Amino acid sequence: MPKVEPRSSKDPSLEQRLRWPESGSKLAELPLFAPLSGPVVPLDAVPDPVFSTRMMGDGIAIEPISDSVVAPCDGIVTHLHRAGHALTLTAENGAEILVHVGIDTVHLQGRGFTAHVQEGAHVQAGDLLITFDVDKVAREVPSLQTMILVANSDDYSVAWRNAGSVDAGKSRLMTVRRRDPKDTPLIRASGEVAAARGPAGAGASEKLAEAVIAHHGGLHARPAALVTAAARRNGCDITVSFGGRTANARSVVALMGLGTKEGDRVTVHARGSSAEAALTNVIQAIQTAVAGAEAAPAAPGTALPKAIDSAADLSGAALTGASASPGLAVGRVVRLDSVDVEPPAALHDLDGEFERLAAALTTVRAEVAAAIRDANARHARQEHDMFVAHQALLDDPEIVSAAERAVGKGVSAGVAYRKAVNAECAVLSRLGNPLLAERITDLRDLERRVLLAMSGHALPEPELFAESIVVADDLALSEFTRLDKKRIVGICTARGGATSHVAILARALGVPSLVAMGPTLFSVPHGKEVLLDATAGRLDPEPTAERLATARKAMADRAARHAEALAQVTLPAITRDGHRIEVAANIATQTDAADAVRQGADGVGLLRTEVLFLDREDPPSEAEQRAAYQGVIDALEGRAAIIRTLDAGGDKPLPFLPLPKEDNPALGLRGIRSGFAQPELLDTQLRALLGVTPIAACKIMLPMVSDAEELLFVRGRVDAIAKELKLTERPSLGVMIEVPSAALLADQLARHADFLSLGTNDLTQYTLAMDRCHPGFAEKLDGLHPAVLRLIARTVEGATRHGKWVGICGALASDLEAIPLLVGLGVTELSVSAGVVAEVKARVRTLDYEACRKQTLVLMNLTSPKEIRARARALWPDT
Template sequence: QPATAASAGARTLVGVCAAPGVAVGTLVHWSDAEIVPPELASGSLSAESRALDKAIAAVDAELNSAVRAASQRGAIGEAGIFTMHRVLLEDPTLVDAARDLISLGKSAGFAWREAIRAQIAVLGKVDDPLLAERAADLRDLEKRVLRLLGYANTAARTLPDEAVLAADEFTPSDLATLDRSRVTALVMARGGATSHAAIIARQAGIAALVAVGDALHTIPDGTQVVVNAGEGQLAYAPSALDIEHARSERLRLEGVREANRLTSQEAAATRDGRAIEVAANIATLDDANAAVDNGADGVGLLRTELMFIHRQAAPTVEEHRQSYQAIADALAGRTAIIRTLDVGADKEVDYLTLPPEQNPALGLRGIRLAQVRPDLLDDQLRGLLAVRPAGAARILLPMVTDVGELVRLRARIDSFARELGRTEPIEVGVMIEVPSAALLADQLAQHADFFSIGTNDLTQYTLAMDRCQPDLAAQADGLHPAVLRLVAAAVQGAEKHGKWVGVCGALAGDPLAVPLLVGLGVTELSVDPVSVPAIKARVRNLDWQQCRQRAQDALALESAQAVRALSTAVWPLD
């Protein structure tokens, strides 16, 4: 039985788990004051320009070293993050914008900061976590270059032996300079579970909490704390017994992780023989390799947004094909479910001129974008249809709200297949992330081959709560009975027509949610690649008939907390 986070005497803050684990340590506030370089150049224009070029080259060399070091450690995802940073650093529009400002008499540091901020302004307000992460990457590059221009102290911080680092948000370069042997956990006031800092923390085995809120900054530096990331809790002023429990729990979890890793390549089924596919959510070729290494049965969600941003023009059909074909090849026979472009009109991609919206979460998102820019979706669909072999890719359509949208899109897919001379059918699935889609699942299942439930958006739209809002993050819980009832409705609608249902949202990787999802009839769980071994192990310890009975009980409960209490009582965490 896992220890609870803390005794009644300890005070507790609640956040969202970004990397599981239990940690004990000393809280260290990682304050990185904003760097404000002087606006006007102190030297000649050519000197400022040379200084910027030299700093950019030095950062590129740093990133190259970081890629090599991560690759040697086997941290594939981390290597991919720093490779992406090199691509962003070499973006000619960014460097040209900075040079233009230098030519107007601005300092190299000011010019770089302004050029970066202009791009961040485009992405920073984005509701899509993948695109918001690009804004975080740009902030990281801003900081790196300014440091090398001499505007900040680059000396490494000295940390206590067991440090729990606290910050508003961490960037990959923050974590690259840390002595990781001394860091037991990361705690962030903001940020999301998909951030690059969270990915690096998961791969390094460092517990991480996000969206804790501003109360984090009120805990004094040097306070002893216990972090139970899996339960979303940070306890400060813990008792000696709390600390002892947390230390023993941490050792036990390390043993469990190793045992799960050894069985990760085997298929997962419940004790009474219900087979459950455990797939991976990915965005890049590096992620695909990580998925295979961690034993994923396939890719349950390939997010394609990165294909469309930081470009001067939309990707061509051939660029789409090559990108998806490379991932299909890396999966070595496993199937990839590829989601079509899911961005909204709350951002300005250079070639995507859309009107601003007051409420982008309810606007031109997902396939609705095809109403104003059908060419973007058409080219992507043509690229997907060209992936070989025929069964290597399935198409997943985001933000479908009713059957009419699906019928029109299937007709387009069929016509493109005929154009390409493709005779083999391609499976087309629908994301269930809008409540109307869950309620009309029986109609959609007549025309879709499968459903994939996006529990992040489904929760947001059902509860009218933004899960990236720190004050609401703990309440925007996918185990709310209203969300589970919509999951049940989607499964029942699918079963009427013999179709299968997967879950690709955060709930699929939540150990307390897994038995309930399996009990409601979900047969595929798609999770972060590093979570695959633990979720497979969780499935193998379940009895499907018991899951079915208790899932029905959960639907009658009144709150997410009550559902979590039920799940914890029936299926204690490993």
């Protein structure tokens, strides 16, 4: 066995020895010799995503036919794993060469391995490092493939690698080249200059801390995009480690590839001159839950189309799937079978291939940016968020760098990009997480778009029928958004899930949709008339004439009722015995306000101001806010708007709002409490609201108030600011009743408030102690629970003592079954989605207030919301 000596204390420091070599130095390129004998295996073919996706560095693998690992170059053993299966050599030019024997060999805890060196030992190329029992190890691990990697691949590149069989200590395996610090990456994410990742320079520092993932589903697409955005704010090298894996914090796919879940503890490492700020940004992004609707259940009690028949009545040929968006539809099938876009022919010109890759990414990046701007202009919030996630995937440095490396090895740009995407898709598919697996569709969509940009071609637009039911393997976001929504009455996909981007958009548009139907879906021919009952989770490809007629009648009846209601939408909502109910709209923007007027709303019962604060590094200025609020008031054409102050915290985090991590954010700094924590933010918003004219058209509402003391504090701030502005008139000031304490203290609140408005979504979850985002509680979280009804009654009673009115701006106000009870309880304002204003008004006109009042007193004594709903349907059947 060759003799190896521990490093002497008199040896020059590693830092002194590993300086950047002069041009032409023999160390400018480092030859590596094979540490084992056997055939060479490309990293892409290694059956472990940690290695195949180069999370641990670029390099090569060997299928060993020998049992001894020898040094691939001269160097120092800077790390030897305690299990003896892996070590790292630092070569004289600074390259860190990792040799890792087998896959999952760490679990053997050293069994079958013998190390012949120690950390700190100087070795020469060919010296014996490790021996192992081939038979013993092979029986206990998935593979003996041995990886030879450049662990610091940000600073060193592989200039050449062998593709045949090699002999240990004799055959040249790779050539490693030090990257010139003056070099810059060919392709930059979103045009930004990549942060230097070499050794920390003067003034640089390193920071290390742990973070707990707060995102539902772990670091999937949206939260991973949030983390990468935070990582790019500072010129630092930032990594996130979990379960023995380390991911570049600038890479969405690498972060998703960690396979984390909510509550997992990860380690964040930042290196650079602003390491502390970078660490803070990334930890905040990891520990701040993303607000979104990916897994949010439908609100109970909402009026949805019921299944037209029982399961027993369906044709035997019916196909089943998971309901992503309920509803009923009859239409003709439009097949969007996957179109495989072939990469363009190779140019056989290295510079030309690099330029082709860069140009295609630039083109698609511009397309995605235009889609984001368009979604913003239409205030399509969910669509905007999804394209932002696409943008992050497109700019992902792991994918881009993998494609560049392949191009550098002579692979054409199209094939290189496809291979890079395939590798990342393989990572996501192996994690066993359905939420992450659905992001594969997004990656495939981007791959197709990039290849089309390279070739200069475009996919043909699908021809739609007047009533089309789109059938696809899995509908990509870009495919869905380019379809004419007016011609789509239904969607069916073989794969996908209820959390996919398209499923979310389908729900928002009210398009009946089924997902995960399986390959039998493609037995339905193009152009075939089918019956989709998404509420029941079934597609009937051979509907009888009788079933089609029944379905069409059900849809026609609903459309007729809606048309009749629209024809009378300008009329007030007055019960048959003369009791008036104001029907207002819940909105977020000036465009929403104009739509609410067209839909016949009597005003705005809830303006959610959060839209002004989202996706910003800094809060909007007073002038910006005032302009937005004034735009809403102007669009209402003399009607009033109830404007809620910023409702942040809990499930509504804001990037610029430094709220602490909370074990139970639903009970923490939410609503007005976040305003108390950031008083300058609250004062700025109050000043903006007090600047609106006419002031009488603006009513201010405070979220999550729990007692009168909080209300009085804000009223004091309103008075003080009004005095500063020399205002003689004050806007109305109201309180949202969202927590049981506020309902129980309604009489105290009403003494100082001008009105009360019930937020029944939160009031229900806090009353029943059930998370309203928990899918397991969806059926039980019903606002018609007798406990909730009693709190509503208590609120109205308390407000009436002081002559104040009570409204409802939660989902219960849009529930047609609930309206008779709400009217009977004495609620005088219902604030609903603009699209249902007409139906709610029509529903009120069918009621008798006194009858509602008497029956509601009886119904409140029932024991469950199911009983209450059943009795309500019997008493007031016209829904």
